[in-house]
């Protein structure tokens with residue numbers, strides 16, 4: 001009698017092998033944003049849009065020492081908030097969304113970041129990517145697959161999706177990967193994207209996924 005793995009589609013088998021290798025390659029991979037509470041994780045994740053986690057981690061110590069929780073962020077002076085997050089880019093929009101999200105958390109969710117996708121998506125500035133990060137790392141809930149620029153690029157190169165929209169890519173990945181691994185997949189793929197499979201210069205010769213990757217050693221497509 002064949003094993004369960006034998007009955008899986010070749011694409012699913014390849015996905016699981018990639019997942020297993022990523023776990024071996026990056027055993028201690030974890031969210032690289034610094035935070036102490038779910039609100040701080042939410043704020044750091046909003047700030048990480050179009051910005052590196054490293055840059056966000058430089059900004060948040062001063063931000064959180066002045067405004068540590070939803071209540072203080074909800075009534076912060078907006079210009080002061082903007083100045084504190086300025087170096088993360090798009091700072092006016094980010095400051096406005098952080099304040100509006102914190103106001104809603106205070107008024108509608110009893111000052112607690114909600115732990116349900118539907119409620120999180122009501123918060124200003126929060127789309128599925130941010131909601132998935134918060135649910136996974138603040139509450140241990142795998143509600144979806146976080147699709148950032150690295151996850152998008154690598155999942156496409158690895159031939160696990162042909163979709164271009166993050167929401168469609170997420171659906172494809174959710175269909176291929178076991179739910180308990182949804183978030184750790186993203187974290188590890190981000191590590192691999194930063195270390196090996198860079199946007200313009202993937203190091204295929206050094207890549208331990210090369211034998212599983214249809215894009216290995218092919219001309220780079222940056223999209």
Ligand code: SF4
Nearest residue numbers: 197202204207213216
């Ligand atoms: S083989 Fe090349 S394109 Fe494929 S994942 Fe590795 S570095 Fe990226």
